[in-house]
Amino acid sequence: MKLSEIARRLGLSMHGEDVEIEGVSGLDAPVAGTLGFIEHKRMVAEANASPIEAFIVGEGVSLNKPFLVSPHPKYSFSQVVAWFSPYTPYERGISPQAYVHPSAKLGAGVTVMPFACIMEDAEIGENTVIYPHVFIGKGVKVGRECVIKAGVKIDDLTIIGERVIIHHNTVVGGDGFGYVVHEGRNVKIPQIGRIRIGNDVEIGACVTIDRAALGETVIEDDVKIDNLVQIAHNVHIGAHSIIVAQVGIAGSTSLGEGCILAGQVGVADHVTIGDRVVVMAQSGIEDKEVPSGKVLFGTPARDFMEQKRILAAQLRLPDLVKRVGEIEKRLGIERE
Secondary structure, eight states: OBHHHHHHHHTOEEESOOOBOOEEOOTTSOOTTEEEEEOSGGGHHHHHHSSOSEEEEOTTOOOSSOEEEOSSHHHHHHHHHHHTOOOOOOOOSBOTTSEEOTTOEEOTTOEEOTTOEEOTTOEEOTTOEEOTTOEEOTTOEEOTTOEEOTTOEEOTTOEEOSSOEEOTTOEEEEOOOOEEEETTEEEEOOOOOEEEEOTTOEEOTTOEEEOOSSSEEEEOTTOEEOSSOEEOTTOEEOTTOEEOTTOEEOTTOEEOTTOEEOTTOEEOTTOEEOTTOEEOTTOEEOOSEEOTTOEEETTTTEEHHHHHHHHHHHHTHHHHHHHHHHHHHHHTOOOO
16 A cells, blocks of 8 residues: 555645555564554654654654654554454354344344354344354343454343444353341342443453442443453443453442543442542552542552652651661660
8 A cells, every 4th residue: 555545544744755555563563664653753763763664753753764744643553553454354144053032133234153142132233243152141232333252241131332342251241249148148139230331332351340239330431441350230430431451340439531540450339439530550449539630549549649759758768767776776765
């Protein structure tokens, strides 16, 4: 594909020779004949020295090789990546080796691969693709243009929006973890709520999302969830939030819009988190109210700058203990 054709499709200006582009690569693993991208002037020298044929660059950046200028170079590059993807769609249609209950409703263009199971009264929207060994329970509603990958289990009455991607071996709709102690025994509380997932949501592999005890567990539009995340019953995650790998969110917690929970964050039950909150990796949230716009770090999670000062002070503790000991010795104070 000519660089000029890429520029035309993206609506970007081209500078330099109209070279042939055979694929895409990055500066961490550059390949000759490909297109890359850089966002900052500090990357110019590395880009110029690389074998990559041409680049998409940010505004105000110039190279000594062909380049396209974009206000959002990483986003523009992501569009080109899709054009050169080696992954092709699977053959369309309903496999005779799949089980589809007679009462289930499948929209036009739905693909159901071998050994998938779709139970009674389920509804699958147009052009949705269901991989092998997927289970879709009674009364489940899946919107159009979704991709449900192998091994996913979607339990009864779950509602899933449009253009949702669910990766391998995720469980949506398992029982919430609810028990009451009665006469010395842990007695299960029936979990009779459901899950509602919005549009344009992506859920990673081996994620577990529990259905509500009562009411709904809710994942709003455009939420992106990484692998190995646990979301408990009655959790509400606001639109455009990002949940990174190995996060655990306990029951009845609410996240506002545009939040980011970094890897291995833990959130206690019944916590209310405002909009645009960022929680740094391996932090633990116990406070029941987190105001909007906060950046938190540590366990228990505190304001990021406050926690950094605390950690800096901790590094000085051995020297402080030694100095206190010397002062006590001079004063004749004996430690208990």
